[in-house]
Amino acid sequence: MSSRLFTPLTIKSITFKNRIVVSPMCQYSSVDGFANDWHLVHLGSRAVGGAALLIAEATAVSPEGRISPEDLGIWKDEHIDKLKQITTFIETQGAIPGIQLAHAGRKASTFPAWKGRGQVPLYQGGWQTLSASAIPFHEREDAPLSLDTAGIQKVVSDFAKAAERALKAGFKVIELHAAHGYLIHQFLSPLSNVRTDEYGGNLENRARFLIEIIDAVQKVWPADLPLFVRLSATDWAENGWDEEQSVALVKLLKNKGVDLIDVSSGGLVAHQKITIGPSYQVPFSAKIKKETGALTGTVGLITEARQSEEILQNEDADLIIMAREMLRDPYFPLHAAHELGEDISWPIQYDRAKPTN
DSSP, X not given: OOOSTTSOEEETTEEESSSEEXXXXXXXXXXXXXXXXXXXXXXXXXXXXXXXXXXXXXXXXXXXXXXXXXXXBOSSGGGHHHHHHHHHHHHHTTOEEEEEXXXXXXXOSBXXXXXXXXXXXXXXXXXXXXXXXXXXSSTTSOOOEEOOHHHHHHHHHHHHHHHHHHHHTTOSEEEEEEOTTSHXXXXXXXXXXXXXXXXXXXXXXXXXXXXXXXXXXHHHSOTTSOEEEEEESOOSSTTSOOHHHHHHHHHHHHHTTOOEEEEEOOOSOTTOXXXXXXXXXXXXXXXXHHHHOXXXXXXXXXXXXXXXXXXXXXXXXXXXXXXXXXXXXXXXXXXXXHHTTXXXXXXXXXXXXXXXX
């Protein structure tokens, strides 16, 4: 293999057959948190398509942690069976099943895009949201409750219990969602965290919540299986979370045994100003990788095989984590291999369609 995109990567006991990852993408298609055949086909078709790692969408560790009432969940044992069916199929395709564990905090209880905008009212099945501080995401929304110490410890415990269920469900990678303005990110950023206790103030205090979650998860998650963290490298807003704080945090996370940082950005505040273009978030991954030595994954308008290859050749990231392009083309890895001149195995059921030149 001459391309970096199709070079395997081993992290602990897991070897990813290439560097292509299906990013966690909310499907807003669950009832009471349960996975169903939509999730099986959504993730399964992309495993057939040749991706090395498939990360199931932001999966709520508690009912109140859902982004929307239709979010996937893993807060009770009954959720395990269908997830186990999905992970079993993924592995039959030579791919690795991963799951993103999440709590939406003040961005919970919202409508899916096709049902409306903003918070779901209580009378329509919404609920009281939680956060680091009683600051709403948008001024027209109800303020969240600021978590007290007992509430924080409950969330930490919820993450640990979710990790135990994820293991029983057959997942081989856990990603903790500390990005996009959700609860962990709300503790990290000074724009959403104005606490005066041990969880607020300096970076060490604002990172305490995440560190406690990592500690709790590591007690139940096997030491030989990878643990990822997704971060927003910047809030794209004045006086918010930024790249330098991200570098400082990643140094802490690396020392805590986190295996890879999934580097994204934004999502914390409604007034963010983002400059978007192809590979626009790659520099964040490159900076974190260079200044910390951590393994990184990169995201953000990555849509082409040669673009992906260049990112890896430049050592700006170790994994290419793709979202919308994978929605458009579940078989992107098969097409990318042909474009880069790599001869990879196709599913035997589809082998008759494999290009011969």
